[in-house]
Amino acid sequence: MSEGLRAIVAAVSSTGHAFPVMALARELHRRGHEVLVQTSERWRDAVEGRGMRFAPGEQPFVLPGTHADGGQGPTLAELTRSRTAIIEEFGPDVVVSDGLTLSSALAADAVGVRRATLIPHPYPAPEPGLPLYLWGMRPPRTPLGSAAWRALSPLAQPALRQGRRALNEARAELGLPPLRRFHGEVSDRLAIVATFPQLEYPRRWPAHVHVTGPMFFELPHPEVELPPGEEPLVLVAGSTVQEPERLVRVTLEALSEEPVRVVATTNRRGEAWSGQVPDNAAVVDWVSYAQVMPRASLVVCSGGHGTVVRALSEGVPVLVSPGGGDQAENGARVAWAGAGLMLPSRLLRPGSLRWAVRSLLSDPRFAARARAIGAWGRENDGAASGAELVERLARAGAAPRDDEGAA
Numbered sequence: 001m002s003e004g005l006r007a008i009v010a011a012v013s014s015t016g017h018a019f020p021v022m023a024l025a026r027e028l029h030r031r032g033h034e035v036l037v038q039t040s041e042r043w044r045d046a047v048e049g050r051g052m053r054f055a056p057g058e059q060p061f062v063l064p065g066t067h068a069d070g071g072q073g074p075t076l077a078e079l080t081r082s083r084t085a086i087i088e089e090f091g092p093d094v095v096v097s098d099g100l101t102l103s104s105a106l107a108a109d110a111v112g113v114r115r116a117t118l119i120p121h122p123y124p125a126p127e128p129g130l131p132l133y134l135w136g137m138r139p140p141r142t143p144l145g146s147a148a149w150r151a152l153s154p155l156a157q158p159a160l161r162q163g164r165r166a167l168n169e170a171r172a173e174l175g176l177p178p179l180r181r182f183h184g185e186v187s188d189r190l191a192i193v194a195t196f197p198q199l200e201y202p203r204r205w206p207a208h209v210h211v212t213g214p215m216f217f218e219l220p221h222p223e224v225e226l227p228p229g230e231e232p233l234v235l236v237a238g239s240t241v242q243e244p245e246r247l248v249r250v251t252l253e254a255l256s257e258e259p260v261r262v263v264a265t266t267n268r269r270g271e272a273w274s275g276q277v278p279d280n281a282a283v284v285d286w287v288s289y290a291q292v293m294p295r296a297s298l299v300v301c302s303g304g305h306g307t308v309v310r311a312l313s314e315g316v317p318v319l320v321s322p323g324g325g326d327q328a329e330n331g332a333r334v335a336w337a338g339a340g341l342m343l344p345s346r347l348l349r350p351g352s353l354r355w356a357v358r359s360l361l362s363d364p365r366f367a368a369r370a371r372a373i374g375a376w377g378r379e380n381d382g383a384a385s386g387a388e389l390v391e392r393l394a395r396a397g398a399a400p401r402d403d404e405g406a407a
Helices: 015-030 041-048 076-090 102-111 143-173 245-255 289-295 305-313 327-337 350-362 364-379 382-394
Strands: 006-010 034-039 053-056 094-098 114-119 191-193 209-211 233-237 261-265 281-284 298-301 318-320 340-342
Touching: 006 015, 006 076, 015 034, 015 041, 015 094, 015 114, 015 305, 015 382, 034 041, 034 076, 041 053, 076 102, 076 143, 094 102, 094 382, 102 114, 102 143, 114 382, 191 382, 233 245, 233 289, 245 261, 245 281, 245 298, 245 350, 289 305, 298 305, 298 350, 305 318, 305 327, 305 364, 318 327, 318 350, 327 340, 340 350, 340 364
Parallel strands: 006 034, 006 094, 034 053, 094 114, 114 191, 191 209, 233 261, 233 298, 261 281, 298 318, 318 340
Antiparallel strands: none
């Protein structure tokens, strides 16, 4: 192995962003590099217990022009100055941050350290002829449909311009020149997209953007007792950021008389379930995906990217009933890939969910497609691919300041 590097990796506190970043950090550390992980204090033990250095970092996403902690905390520029001090003290060759940790990205620019962006979900940049990201729509099948989406693309421009303007205001406060490109928080030297390529719509890919496959990280958890029997196992995984009770309640009711076994997790550690539980089901506050997913025949979830790709990595089809954020987008891509179905939240009823579950379990094409995606994942380790890209960037030489950007 060549000479070791020094890397800072940073993420907000949510598991959907922190876990892929920590998976990348773990792989870099395994390769002999010195790694400092900057994220929420809640993940300190997980980081230090794996031999890496830890520094408290951004917990919620702090927008340009706003304050952390509901208006009582520091601004983005003030956070960036504290991150700059950490970079100067640690002396990294490269800084990697998720797309929401703007302070670390800005601090790297201020110090002149090469930086990369880890995107823990499908690539969000707009593409002419494709649906706008977060709309939760499948790509068009005809030239007329593509033309319609091209006509609608200007709808995204005001929000993008507003975001770029706010980001440039923060850059100006830090003495950094403005960026001309949209999505200025995403590095124009290396953007790592940690999802399955099978979930990416066909598009023109910039040379600096690489789809590596998902990056998995899981904290150990005691095994849970599964319902007895040989019937297909359905895992119901409530969202870690959205309210999980409705999805769990509706699924338990829908499947109470079906020839399946159900394990439902609220993903709320320490919070007991107060609702009814049918005889063929168990409800827990947390579950190890490593234990249950390989045994499952179907995963029912809100569409968080981490849950979706973990299910597909085990060759398990997915039923998504999205709540908010990017969950509808993830559900649309699962359905487009043929590895599951999406049930809009407005249609989430016991009858409709029961029909969707029956459809997914009875049609072998869904499981076959999920298994094919999982097989690709076993041949393509996302964290290893990402670490190689980071190494390549870090060894490319001194970093020019990110003050021009792409038009």
